[in-house]
Amino acid sequence: MASLNESVDVIVIGSGIGGLTAAALLQELGISTLVLEKNRFAGGSCSSFKRDGYSFDAGASVFYGFADNDSSGTLNLHTRIFRKLGVEIATIPDPVQIHYHLPNDFAVPVYYDSKAFLGALVARFPHEAEGIVKFYRELEEVYEILNSLPAGSLEDVMHLASVGISFPAKTIALALKTFRSMGKTARRYIRDEELLRFIDIEAYAWAVQDAVSTPLVNAGICLADRHYGGINYPLGGSGAIPRALCNGIEKFGGTIRYQSEVTSIILENGEARGVRLADGSEYYAKVVISNATVWDTFNRLITDSRFRVDEKRFLRAPSWFQIFLGVDASIIPEGFHVHHVLVDDWQNYNQSGGTIYFSAPTILDPSLAPSGKHIVHAFVTAEAEEWEHYERGSSLYRNAKDAYAAGLISRIERILPGLSKAIELKVLATPLTHERYLNRYKGSYGPLLKPGQNILQKPQNTTPVKNLFAVGDSTFPGQGVIAVTYSGVSCASYIARKFGKSFDYML
Numbered sequence: 001m002a003s004l005n006e007s008v009d010v011i012v013i014g015s016g017i018g019g020l021t022a023a024a025l026l027q028e029l030g031i032s033t034l035v036l037e038k039n040r041f042a043g044g045s046c047s048s049f050k051r052d053g054y055s056f057d058a059g060a061s062v063f064y065g066f067a068d069n070d071s072s073g074t075l076n077l078h079t080r081i082f083r084k085l086g087v088e089i090a091t092i093p094d095p096v097q098i099h100y101h102l103p104n105d106f107a108v109p110v111y112y113d114s115k116a117f118l119g120a121l122v123a124r125f126p127h128e129a130e131g132i133v134k135f136y137r138e139l140e141e142v143y144e145i146l147n148s149l150p151a152g153s154l155e156d157v158m159h160l161a162s163v164g165i166s167f168p169a170k171t172i173a174l175a176l177k178t179f180r181s182m183g184k185t186a187r188r189y190i191r192d193e194e195l196l197r198f199i200d201i202e203a204y205a206w207a208v209q210d211a212v213s214t215p216l217v218n219a220g221i222c223l224a225d226r227h228y229g230g231i232n233y234p235l236g237g238s239g240a241i242p243r244a245l246c247n248g249i250e251k252f253g254g255t256i257r258y259q260s261e262v263t264s265i266i267l268e269n270g271e272a273r274g275v276r277l278a279d280g281s282e283y284y285a286k287v288v289i290s291n292a293t294v295w296d297t298f299n300r301l302i303t304d305s306r307f308r309v310d311e312k313r314f315l316r317a318p319s320w321f322q323i324f325l326g327v328d329a330s331i332i333p334e335g336f337h338v339h340h341v342l343v344d345d346w347q348n349y350n351q352s353g354g355t356i357y358f359s360a361p362t363i364l365d366p367s368l369a370p371s372g373k374h375i376v377h378a379f380v381t382a383e384a385e386e387w388e389h390y391e392r393g394s395s396l397y398r399n400a401k402d403a404y405a406a407g408l409i410s411r412i413e414r415i416l417p418g419l420s421k422a423i424e425l426k427v428l429a430t431p432l433t434h435e436r437y438l439n440r441y442k443g444s445y446g447p448l449l450k451p452g453q454n455i456l457q458k459p460q461n462t463t464p465v466k467n468l469f470a471v472g473d474s475t476f477p478g479q480g481v482i483a484v485t486y487s488g489v490s491c492a493s494y495i496a497r498k499f500g501k502s503f504d505y506m507l
């Protein structure tokens with residue numbers, strides 16, 4: 001039986017952005033890491049895959065955290081991490097975060113320039129001009145606090161004490177804001193039902209929950225930083241981010257093993273000691289970090305029933321049905337924005353398939369497609385249960401996917417007339433694809449807070465199992481590439497202290 005010697009300090013299960021970030025920061029401090037990834041490539045939901053000359057983003061394509069100056073605060077985590085690792089990553093600024101296409105001919109692009117965005121909203125809702133300004137100002141206030149505090153672990157008493165002593169007023173203000181919801185805050189200032197729907201889709205577009213269920217603190221990052229640090233797309237596609245993190249890990253002597261699926265976490269006397277792989281090999285370490293979801297970690301990789309996670313403990317976000325298209329470039333008009341969100345009917349925007357997310361990253365980086373072609377990537381929420389009865393590879397499954405995709409493509413023709421005739425390549429993915437490729441229970445986007453729960457109730461990096469830590473979107477602060485990056489930073493900072501290393505929180 002193969003085994004790695006005890007000299008590996010940390011094993012990371014999975015090379016999602018959370019896991020890679022933790023591994024890279026620990027390795028840079030001289031704490032040896034081994035990342036075990038099931039797939040042949042790194043990045044999980046933030047990876048790229050190639051097909052017939054196209055390079056598609058498997059999931060994420062709206063990126064925060066790449067602001068490139070010191071005055072842009074502490075939320076520019078990607079810039080700070082890559083600078084610390086000495087790894088280059090080129091990005092292209094996107095002038096519009098999302099162009100919304102909503103019922104009743106309501107369309108609004110969210111420009112980098114907040115004045116232009118708020119001006120477009122006020123033009124539609126002149127009677128709510130004051131409320132609009134006040135609501136978005138509240139989000140900016142959260143952003144300004146967060147952007148001035150160093151990133152670190154909320155479980156690290158030393159870190160909390162140092163932040164509290166250095167920034168007492170901001171710490172108290174932030175603590176009070178963690179009890180507030182985005183939607184309830186909006187209702188303090190805004191009455192118009194259609195505008196409140198817009199606030200809902202502003203939350204749903206990234207949180208997959210309505211505004212009332214979305215913590216104000218999360219909204220303060222996503223809906224304010226887009227006008228400060230801005231949205232930046234990595235040259236070469238989303239896979240450039242995990243590639244750069246892997247370069248950082250390897251540069252400092254760490255190891256990433258692909259096609260290495262962990263099937264169980266080895267426990268001794270209730271403590272994590274290592275992992276067992278699908279081929280039976282075992283690896284041991286002082287600390288294990290799981291980048292798998294909370295359900296996969298505790299109900300699959302750990303078989304000890306004492307640690308079982310009750311299905312009712314978290315709301316399970318849906319999975320996705322995705323369409324990856326190679327299209328004739330002439331279908332995308334001049335000036336078309338990269339990211340779009342489409343809602344046909346407010347009655348079902350938050351139901352399975354109700355909201356369409358769209359991106360055409362080749363508008364920013366034409367090298368992702370053959371000359372004269374564009375990429376169209378579109379997806380909607382979907383439940384694994386809607387697809388589980390199909391046998392993989394069967395014609396029934398193929399036909400069901402094709403029929404569902406045809407319906408979505410025809411809905412997208414509202415913003416791209418003639419799309420169905422311009423398709424040259426079509427790749428489809430269901431929740432079953434997500435479950436299989438990403439090892440995510442039911443292909444879920446991850447656990448969500450229940451309405452009314454405080455953001456701090458999200459699990460942190462420590463777990464009920466000694467020496468087992470968690471990173472990724474099952475942990476605080478939640479879903480999104482910049483959020484899981486934060487989870488990697490906080491986990492690395494906590495573990496570094498365990499190893500007696502000092503961690504530069506500001507990176």
Ligand SMILES: Cc1cc2nc3c(=O)[nH]c(=O)nc-3n(C[C@H](O)[C@H](O)[C@H](O)COP(=O)(O)OP(=O)(O)OC[C@H]3O[C@@H](n4cnc5c(N)ncnc54)[C@H](O)[C@@H]3O)c2cc1C
Pocket residue numbers: 013014015016017018019036037038039042043044045046058059060061062063064260261262263291292296301320322379437438439440445471472473474478479480481482484
């Ligand atoms: C369709 C879609 C669109 C999105 N759009 C955006 C966006 O525009 N902007 C944004 O910021 N975020 C977006 N997100 C969310 C974001 O991509 C995720 O929240 C984030 O990438 C999750 O990172 P993670 O660290 O939790 O790991 P994951 O991405 O879940 O990766 C986990 C990795 O671990 C591996 N793994 C799991 N179990 C094992 C095991 N037992 N053994 C070995 N390897 C294992 C998996 O193969 C995978 O590579 C999107 C997500 C999806 C699905």
